[in-house]
Amino acid sequence: MNAREKYGIPANAVITIAGTVGVGKSTMTRTLAEQFNFRTSFEKVDANPYLDKFYKDFAKWSFHLQIYFLAERFKEQKRMFEYGGGFIQDRSIYEDTGIFAKMHYEKGTMSPVDYETYTSLFEAMVMTPYFPHPNLLIYLEGSLDDILSRIQKRGRPMEQETPLAYWKEMHERYENWINSFNACPVLRLNINDYDLVNDQQSIEPILERIGTFIHQTSLLKN
Ligand SMILES: Nc1ncnc2c1ncn2[C@@H]1O[C@H](COP(=O)(O)OP(=O)(O)O)[C@@H](O)[C@H]1O
Ligand SMILES: Nc1ncnc2c1ncn2[C@H]1C[C@H](O)[C@@H](COP(=O)(O)O)O1
Numbered sequence: 560m561n562a563r564e565k566y567g568i569p570a571n572a573v574i575t576i577a578g579t580v581g582v583g584k585s586t587m588t589r590t591l592a593e594q595f596n597f598r599t600s601f602e603k604v605d606a607n608p609y610l611d612k613f614y615k616d617f618a619k620w621s622f623h624l625q626i627y628f629l630a631e632r633f634k635e636q637k638r639m640f641e642y643g644g645g646f647i648q649d650r651s652i653y654e655d656t657g658i659f660a661k662m663h664y665e666k667g668t669m670s671p672v673d674y675e676t677y678t679s680l681f682e683a684m685v686m687t688p689y690f691p692h693p694n695l696l697i698y699l700e701g702s703l704d705d706i707l708s709r710i711q712k713r714g715r716p717m718e719q720e721t722p723l724a725y726w727k728e729m730h731e732r733y734e735n736w737i738n739s740f741n742a743c744p745v746l747r748l749n750i751n752d753y754d755l756v757n758d759q760q761s762i763e764p765i766l767e768r769i770g771t772f773i774h775q776t777s778l779l780k781n
Pocket of ligand 2: 578579580581584585602604610624625628650654655656659660718
């Protein structure tokens with residue numbers, strides 16, 4: 560019996576991992592997919608043609624980058640839909656609009672007209688049959704210091720060279736965003752409560768929590 564069966568996770572579930580840059584989403588995505596024998600949906604970082612340029616000049620590239628991410632996430636959403644679920648997704652589409660696009664608009668690094676265009680495109684895309692909400696959003700949270708040290712340790716130069724104020728702003732926005740997020744059930748995990756790098760066994764209580772949580776939220780729906 561694999562962990563999915565053991566903890567009663569439906570084979571067609573879609574679980575999205577959310578949280579700020581460097582908090583550990585990709586690591587959690589890989590671990591959960593392995594444990595549940597699910598497919599993964601990752602965001603493109605290395606093959607992203609705008610990301611590097613964006614970090615050098617937010618105002619010039621923020622609109623291009625958001626459109627690129629939106630197109631990629633839409634393709635991924637369609638793929639998950641066509642497979643009939645059974646996915647762990649690295650970052651939700653809700654964060655693109657609720658965190659990144661909004662933050663750049665409010666900070667003046669995305670123009671009002673570009674933001675309006677982006678938002679209307681986002682809304683048109685989300686209101687399609689390809690966009691059922693995930694069964695569960697797992698929100699990873701941790702202190703700003705721990706997250707900054709993970710960004711440094713991972714070593715993407717574009718992120719290492721970005722001023723601390725950017726990560727601080729994002730960290731605060733994430734906390735506010737998750738407190739009012741209600742598109743699907745949310746399970747919050749503190750990154751100090753497990754260590755997938757040095758202690759593989761620390762995933763076990765998390766699997767159990769996910770199982771219990773999905774079970775409880777599906778009971779509430781019925
Ligand atoms: N549970 C964990 N314990 C210790 N280090 C971790 C853990 N999860 C991720 N890391 C480390 O933190 C860094 C960022 O993780 P990553 O999964 O790439 O984050 P994200 O996808 O959220 O940007 C990586 O160097 C990774 O090895
Ligand atoms: N929608 C986005 N706008 C700007 N930047 C984004 C967006 N989505 C992801 N990013 C950036 C942040 C990181 O530098 C990389 C990958 O994110 P990660 O949280 O490390 O998976 O892309």
